[in-house]
Every structure is written in structure tokens, then in C-alpha cells.
Amino acid sequence: xxxxxxxxxxxxxxxxxxxxxxxxxxxxxxxxxxxxxxxxxxxxxxxxxxxxxxxxxxxxxxxxxxxxxxxxxxxxxxxxxxxxxxxxxxxxxxxxxxxxxxxxxxxxxxxxxxxxxxxxxx
Numbered sequence: 001x002x003x004x005x006x007x008x009x010x011x012x013x014x015x016x017x018x019x020x021x022x023x024x025x026x027x028x029x030x031x032x033x034x035x036x037x038x039x040x041x042x043x044x045x046x047x048x049x050x051x052x053x054x055x056x057x058x059x060x061x062x063x064x065x066x067x068x069x070x071x072x073x074x075x076x077x078x079x080x081x082x083x084x085x086x087x088x089x090x091x092x093x094x095x096x097x098x099x100x101x102x103x104x105x106x107x108x109x110x111x112x113x114x115x116x117x118x119x120x121x122x
Contacts, residue, residue, distance in 0.1 A: 036043040046064060053062040088096070098114045101107075109117070 036046065046067075049067055050062065050064065053067065094115075095111070097118075098109065098111055101114060102109055115121075
């Protein structure tokens, strides 16, 4: 008898709000593209740095790839934590505070109860 392979079908449509999306790094990805067309400040910063780096007589042209690889090498754990913190939305910060409060006190407050308690609303 042939064994049938199980194929997991992805469900279509909206996802539940409380479902966490897990990010998986694709280790086989070899190209990265950055679109700075809508962010004029960062685009100006990049062109300024490239201009400064290429004001020289000798050596090959310095590209954005060279700049980014050098900068990535300078990142430390504090920088990574700042980047993680910057990625949180306001509600994710509130949810994190609620989870920390529940863990610390051993209680199981809902979001509304937590906000009423923190804001001192009677």
C-alpha cells in the first residue's frame, strides 16, 4: 500500500488577533534590498556618508554594501536591545507591562483591569 503524505494546508482569511506570528530567518537568502525612497532623511545620510568615504585619491569605490557591513560589525548587545525595543508598538509595550505585572504579583489580571489599576481609575 502507498503511504499518503500529510500536506499541511494553510488556512486563508483573517488571523485571530491573539495569534503570534513567528519570524523565521531564511538562511538561504542571499540578496537584501532596502527601499529608502520614502525616507528622505536616511537617504540623505547615506549619500552624505558615501560622498565622504569616496573623497580619496586611491582605492576602490566604497559602496553602500561596504558601509552596511562595517556598521553591522559594530553592533553590540545594547544596540540589538534598542532595535528590539524600537520595534514594539504601543499596545505591545502595554501587553508586556501586563505580563510582567502578572508574573511579578502572581495574579492574572485582564488588560482592562490592569489599566484601571495602573491609571488609578475607580
